[in-house]
Amino acid sequence: MPEVSKMKKPDVKVVLLGDMNVGKTSLLHRYTERKFRDTISTVGGAFFLKQWGPYNISIWDTAGREQFHGLGSMYCRGAAAVILTYDVTNWQSLAELEERFLSLTDTANHDCIYAVVGNKADLIDPKAQMFQDSGGEPEDRTELEKDRTEPQVLSSCPTPPASPASPSGMILHKPVTHEDAVALYGRILRYKGLEEKSSLPAEKMCFETSAKTGYNVDTLFETLFDLVLPSILRKRNENQASPTVDLEECRGKRARTSCC
Numbered sequence: 001m002p003e004v005s006k007m008k009k010p011d012v013k014v015v016l017l018g019d020m021n022v023g024k025t026s027l028l029h030r031y032t033e034r035k036f037r038d039t040i041s042t043v044g045g046a047f048f049l050k051q052w053g054p055y056n057i058s059i060w061d062t063a064g065r066e067q068f069h070g071l072g073s074m075y076c077r078g079a080a081a082v083i084l085t086y087d088v089t090n091w092q093s094l095a096e097l098e099e100r101f102l103s104l105t106d107t108a109n110h111d112c113i114y115a116v117v118g119n120k121a122d123l124i125d126p127k128a129q130m131f132q133d134s135g136g137e138p139e140d141r142t143e144l145e146k147d148r149t150e151p152q153v154l155s156s157c158p159t160p161p162a163s164p165a166s167p168s169g170m171i172l173h174k175p176v177t178h179e180d181a182v183a184l185y186g187r188i189l190r191y192k193g194l195e196e197k198s199s200l201p202a203e204k205m206c207f208e209t210s211a212k213t214g215y216n217v218d219t220l221f222e223t224l225f226d227l228v229l230p231s232i233l234r235k236r237n238e239n240q241a242s243p244t245v246d247l248e249e250c251r252g253k254r255a256r257t258s259c260c
């Protein structure tokens with residue numbers, strides 16, 4: 001684990017939220033490592049630092065499993081952007097965003113940006129299926145809490161999806177339309193007390209991605225990074241107006257004074 005005092009300080013925080021199995025960890029792997037690799041269900045959370053121009057952005061991957069639900073609002077504290085992720089083949093995963101995850105964002109910044117992201121588009125959209133990631137260099141990544149980075153042995157029985165069972169016991173996998181996602185985005189704005197007219201439009205903030213092929217993954221993260229720049233600048237201005245005390249520096253000074 002890197003020494004915390006030597007780590008670059010993140011200027012801003014972006015958080016991935018959503019039900020288990022929707023592909024949050026896979027999206028982050030695709031973006032940072034340009035790979036789709038086997039995952040196991042996340043425990044707790046982990047962050048990855050991304051240098052964006054002169055700024056450092058921490059991207060937080062969180063656990064979707066119910067047992068970690070309580071941690072969600074802690075991860076969202078002070079977030080400048082939240083990526084509300086669902087699985088396009090699983091309607092319940094979209095419903096869960098509203099029922100279980102939206103309230104966790106109450107601790108985010110007042111000007112937090114919300115993206116609604118339908119992952120696994122390769123399963124329903126030939127465009128996403130045929131997409132080929134043009135590559136790029138993998139990112140240096142920093143992990144605070146190691147969750148599941150060891151490659152998992154390929155299994156014919158992946159983590160079961162968090163879908164409800166029908167009365168007959170069949171798993172329900174009703175696909176989600178883009179209109180469903182747009183409607184949810186509208187309800188998120190209402191929940192936040194925001195006017196649609198003065199907010200970022202749903203067309204810009206509802207994405208369909210595939211962590212498997214890389215479809216729309218760079219567009220998602222980089223659109224958000226551009227959108228959080230004003231938040232970074234505001235934070236820097238606030239810090240300049242009321243500078244914080246650097247404890248390390250103080251300790252150093254005190255030590256120097258006492259030994260002279």
Ligand SMILES: Nc1nc2c(ncn2[C@@H]2O[C@H](COP(=O)(O)OP(=O)(O)OP(=O)(O)O)[C@@H](O)[C@H]2O)c(=O)[nH]1
Pocket residue numbers: 018019020021022023024025026027037038039040041042043062063064065119120121122123158159209210211212213
């Ligand atoms: N076809 C397809 N499968 C995907 C995609 N993204 C993820 N998966 C698969 O979905 C399963 C869950 O992916 P994860 O990335 O672990 O999901 P998660 O949201 O991080 O789940 P938790 O950590 O439990 O919250 C794995 O079997 C992935 O291989 C995708 O874009 N397309």
Ligand SMILES: [Mg+2]
Pocket residue numbers: 024025026039040041042061062063064
């Ligand atoms: Mg995960």
